[in-house]
Amino acid sequence: EAGVVQSPRYKIIEKKQPVAFWCNPISGHNTLYWYLQNLGQGPELLIRYENEEAVDDSQLPKDRFSAERLKGVDSTLKIQPAELGDSAVYLCASSLKGRAGRSHEQFFGPGTRLTVL
C-alpha cells in the first residue's frame, strides 16, 4: 500500500514569490493534516481536514497561507507571498477516523523542504 505522497520534495524560491505544496493521503483516510517543522523542532499543526471540511485551522497564518482539500482526497497548501521565515519542512499526514471519532495513528509523508531566499 502506498504511503502519503507529497510533491515537490524540495523547493527553492525567492521571497515574495508564491509556492504550493501537494499531498495525496493514504487511500481511504478521511482526515488530513498539514504540519510545519522547523529545523530541530517537532512538527506543529497548521490545519486539519475531516473529509472536505477544515475542522482546525487555528494555527494557519491566514494572511499568507491557504489550503484546500477538494473532493476530500488530495490537498494543496499555498503560501503567497513567501517570507524568509517560511523556510521549513512542510509535512502532510493522514489518518482514519475510528470509533467514537478517535483516530490514533497519523501516517506522515516525507515532507516538502522549502527554502526562501
Next chain:
Amino acid sequence: QKEVEQDPGPLSVPEGAIVSLNCTYSNSAFQYFMWYRQYSRKGPELLMYTYSSGNKEDGRFTAQVDKSSKYISLFIRDSQPSDSATYLCAVRKAAGNKLTFGGGTRVLVKP
C-alpha cells in the same frame, strides 16, 4: 513554556547499549502518549502508542508513562546503528486528534 519538553541531544551510545529517552508535559488533560521516529529527510513514523499511565513493550522498545509526574519515557534495548534517528514524543487529549510534539531527541548509535 512549551507544552511538551524534550532534550534535543544528541545522545550518543555504543551499539548494544540501552537508549533512554524522556519527555515532560505540562497539561494533565493529555491522555494519549506516542513516540515517533524520524530519519533524516523522512517523515515521522509511529513507534509506540500508550493510553494513560503504565508500561507498554514492543520488541526492543518499552514506553512508560507516569501521569503523576507528567513524565513519559522510551527505552530501546540492544540498540543498533539503524536506531540512529530523531525520536519525537507526542501527546494528545482525550477529545480531538491534535497531536502536540516535543522538539525531538537526536540519537546516534555507534557501531
